[in-house]
Amino acid sequence: MAAPAVVRTDRVRTDRETIARSDDHRALRIWLRLLTCTQMIERVVRSRLRERFSTTLPRFDLMAQLERHPEGLKMNELSRLLMVTGGNVTTIVDQLEKEGLVERLDEPADRRAFRIHLTRTGERTFADMAREHEEWVVGLLSGLSRREQDELLRLLAKAKEHAVEVAP
Amino acid sequence: MAAPAVVRTDRVRTDRETIARSDDHRALRIWLRLLTCTQMIERVVRSRLRERFSTTLPRFDLMAQLERHPEGLKMNELSRLLMVTGGNVTTIVDQLEKEGLVERLDEPADRRAFRIHLTRTGERTFADMAREHEEWVVGLLSGLSRREQDELLRLLAKAKEHAVEVAP
DNA sequence: TATTGTTATACTCTATAACTATA
């Protein structure tokens, strides 16, 4: 990979340490950009979930997990999937149960545990939210071509796999 | 790009609607993976900043902006860069000023405004934090090759540029 | 003794809106 002629003047000023430093900073720049992208999307999604459905992102995420697991999920499974501690899951499930969107069913095999399900109402409500939510996200990410989106998805998956080993 | 023979049996079951649906879901999957990656890194960085330096991510981010702008930044510039509203910037700057890490200097051109700077102590403190912080991030992202990191950086930049137009 | 889940608490972060001082 020869450097283009136009940057040759720069290379004179680019000693080994500078190269090493800029190499180190690459990870930092990725992290900062990752944070910015996430925050931008998150802010849009949070505010629209509030305006349109009077709900929050953690509540939406919890319902999304339940929708993906029709057999139901235990509290500690939700805790792990949502990456939050148990007390917070209790709070959110309490709210959603009060509104009739989810229900705690007894787990026959373990009398300490529950299986959390979407109710029929919860399924319908979530379907409405998910449809709009997806439109917002498609709009926000439509700056990338399909191929670029696939590549981004692959790179994020790989980054995630490694990070989860470093910080389990 | 011909599909490999091994997936040919799958293609029989892949009608147009399935393709269209999975295409729609691509943006959603990116968003969810983006959120997971960010949360994983964020959790590590937050907890280590707290353990090692008794500080928080927003405080670190604010100091990082000041370090990048030695000429100082006005409150509303910090607000825009950090993507938070003004009242919150005041709170964080108050804390950091009380600890002697930043200072408000009068802006001669506009007596309503300040320029916020890192103090000498703030510079040293930030340098220590930044060095460790970068090690954490390099470790977390070391699952990607240099070329993959460059590609990720590029894709995130492109996504960000478009998203900022959709949701300014 | 370990695990599942709940309760109670405290703190950080954030947005909103009313306010002042200056432009």
Next chain:
DNA sequence: TATAGTTATAGAGTATAACAATA
């Protein structure tokens, strides 16, 4: 009238730790 910044408030989100019930 508009802008820079502050103050006050309320709510979301989170972690922690002590606790009860069951394994």
